[in-house]
Amino acid sequence: MNQSNPSPVLSNPALAAPGPDAIRNYVRERYGAIALQEEAGCVCAVSSGCCSDAAAGTTYGEKLGYSPAELAVADGADLGLGCGNPLAIAGIRPGETVLDLGSGAGFDCLLAARQLAGTGRVIGVDMTAPMVARARANAAKSGYPNVEFRLGEIEALPVADASVDLIISNCVINLSPDKPRVLSEAFRVLKPGGRLAIADVVATQPLPEALREKLAAIGACVGGAALVDDLRSLLAAAGFARVEITLRENSRAVIREWTDDATAGDFVVSALVTAYKGARS
Numbered sequence: 001m002n003q004s005n006p007s008p009v010l011s012n013p014a015l016a017a018p019g020p021d022a023i024r025n026y027v028r029e030r031y032g033a034i035a036l037q038e039e040a041g042c043v044c045a046v047s048s049g050c051c052s053d054a055a056a057g058t059t060y061g062e063k064l065g066y067s068p069a070e071l072a073v074a075d076g077a078d079l080g081l082g083c084g085n086p087l088a089i090a091g092i093r094p095g096e097t098v099l100d101l102g103s104g105a106g107f108d109c110l111l112a113a114r115q116l117a118g119t120g121r122v123i124g125v126d127m128t129a130p131m132v133a134r135a136r137a138n139a140a141k142s143g144y145p146n147v148e149f150r151l152g153e154i155e156a157l158p159v160a161d162a163s164v165d166l167i168i169s170n171c172v173i174n175l176s177p178d179k180p181r182v183l184s185e186a187f188r189v190l191k192p193g194g195r196l197a198i199a200d201v202v203a204t205q206p207l208p209e210a211l212r213e214k215l216a217a218i219g220a221c222v223g224g225a226a227l228v229d230d231l232r233s234l235l236a237a238a239g240f241a242r243v244e245i246t247l248r249e250n251s252r253a254v255i256r257e258w259t260d261d262a263t264a265g266d267f268v269v270s271a272l273v274t275a276y277k278g279a280r281s
Contacts (some may be wrong), residue, residue: 017213020177023224024153027175028128033228034079035105035130045076049239062084063254064199064270077107077138083171083221083255083270084199084248087111091197094119096165099180099189101154101198102126102172105181106135106147112168113144120141123164124149125157159189171270174224179231183238186248190277196240201255202226202271204247240275247271 020021055085061078065085071078081104092098092115100109103124112122126132126149135149151266152158154169155178159253167186176182186196203225210217226234228245235243 018218019216023175023218024127024179026215027219031081031104032128032130034081035126035134035180036054039072044060050101060254073114074107074110074138074142076133076141077110079107081171082108082199083201086170086197086199086272087115089272089274090166090168091195092116092166096120096168097163098122098166098168099157099159099164099251100124101157101186101192102175103135103149103171104131104147104170108168108170109147109149110137110142110144110197111204113139113142113147116146118146121147122147123159125152125159126150126210127153155185157185157189160205161188162191164189164190165194166267167194167196167198169200171200171221173198174201174221174226175218177224178189179226179234182235183234183240187239187277190199192278194276194277196235196273198273200271200273201268202231202245202247203227203268205267207267211259211264217259217261217264222255222259222264230272231273235275240277241274243275245271245273 032105037276049281053067059071060070060080064082065088092112094116095169096116097120098112102107103126104123109122109124116122126135129151132149132151138272150158154172154176167190174183201221206227207223207225211223214223232243232245248270251270255268255270256265258264
């Protein structure tokens with residue numbers, strides 16, 4: 001982490017066995033504080049060094065799979081909160097309606113708008129009012145008129161049924177204490193033949209209690225990670241077909257920097273996930 005930009009200090013970061021409300025409140029407080037930082041770059045991790053690898057000349061965004069050209073699209077929109085590049089697997093087509101779950105400061109939404117090249121529409125949903133305000137400012141500054149941001153929870157999307165062609169998300173679903181509801185809502189708003197393309201953190205073995213029950217670890221995108229097979233089952237239960245989950249094993253080193261427990265990367269890894277509502281169109 002950039003030492004001039006420390007993590008926000010939050011209340012009650014280590015409550016045992018937190019319930020859904022405690023998790024939502026903590027996540028909202030954590031990311032609201034991040035949005036209000038004047039220069040919030042690379043703030044998901046708690047340790048130093050996540051923004052760049054000076055020896056390799058590699059930025060954090062490049063480690064996640066973004067190109068330098070993509071990273072230059074919207075100054076101030078990339079807060080270093082992702083765990084991959086969902087646009088790399090999205091296959092955006094002209095005229096599509098794209099929905100971003102947990103859109104943050106709007107970085108992936110602006111990249112989607114750039115790919116749509118003036119066609120279609122991009123909707124970002126985030127539960128944190130300061131993030132929505134920051135995203136709207138970034139969109140106005142970037143000059144993309146086909147992007148809008150809505151305040152809401154991904155467990156109850158403020159989006160009409162069957163109105164979206166593509167859903168993207170970047171390191172957000174793991175934060176939800178009600179993942180079945182998130183995926184059910186995603187299925188609801190997708191058109192028949194629509195698709196999901198997300199980057200998220202998944203567990204490759206059961207998480208120890210020290211990570212699973214610590215709010216700081218949940219907020220850092222580790223403690224709430226679903227097991228790979230559980231995520232596959234949740235997607236199927238929501239109605240999704242043609243589920244593909246690709247693990248990014250080289251992400252473990254980065255994940256070890258996200259919490260004060262360096263073993264986190266032994267248990268979780270970032271993944272790229274695709275799934276379809278019905279047959280592939």
